Amino acid sequence: MIRLLVADDDELTRTGLRTLLSTEPDLTVVAEAADGNEVLPLVTEHRPDIVLMDVRMPELDGIEATRLLRAELADPPKVLVITTFETDDHVYDALRAGAAGFLLKRARLAQIAHAVRLVAAGESLLFPDAVRALVAARPAVPTRDRHPALTARETEILRLMATGLSNRDIAADLVISLETVKTHVGNVFAKLGAANRTQAVIIAYETGVVTPGAAR
Structure with a gap:
């Protein structure tokens, strides 16, 4: 059973979810x-696996709440942002803070359930087009001042991750083993200080390893 916490200042939204x-x-x-x-x-009390987190709340927003979970808990639950607009700057900031992905409030039940199961299984809910749009809408100057010390292979894998490919897809694309891909992905996370694939891709855009309009 996947345990969920719903965080939203709108009672109707909470009840509906x-x-x-x-x-x-x-x-x-x-x-x-x-x-x-x-x-x-x-x-802390209920130990949910996933938090469905609204980004806009009046006292403490979803971005700061996500940061707080990661700062205070050794094993925080995964966070899925729920939002009205996918190009909201708050969404980008929540992903940078460590959210595994985001959902639109108008999403159908099947889409929400699929996203929850995906994230609970350890995957990130990465929408490459939406992430590119979020990055492109922000200032062009990178927010990080240096590239991470990734190897050529790690950089290649990060770029493939940014297109939305899974580990299995990357292994097939590069004709290497799945275990090798997992090792490289783990090294990428460690070097970038990333909690998940989505945060790693955000950092890749910020450092210029990946650019919004670049082809592979």
Whole structure:
């Protein structure tokens, strides 16, 4: 059973998500937060696997709540941002803070359930086109002042990750073993200080390893 916490200041949204998700046999909502400052205490109490996190909340927003979870907990739950607009700057900042991906509030139940299961299984919900759009909408000057010390192979794999390829797809593309890809991906995460694929790709754009309009 995948345990969920829903954090949104809109009661109707929380109720709707809880009602929809309760129809899925492997998903359960164990807690609800009306503001970001309620998230950490509820996570500590209920130990959800996933937090569905609104980015815009009045006292403590989803970005700071995500940062707080990662700073205070040794094993924080994975965060899926829920948002009205996919090009919202808040979404970009939440992904930089370590959220595994984002969902639009207008998404269908099947899409939400699939995203939750994907992230619970250890994958990141990476939408390459949306991430590129978020990056392209921001200032062109990189926010990080140096490239990470990646090897040529690690850089190649990071660029493939930015296109949305899974480890298995990357292995097939490069004609190398899946275990080798996993090793390289782990090294990329460690060198970038990234929590997941989405954050690694964001950092890659910020350092110029990957550019929004570049072809492979």
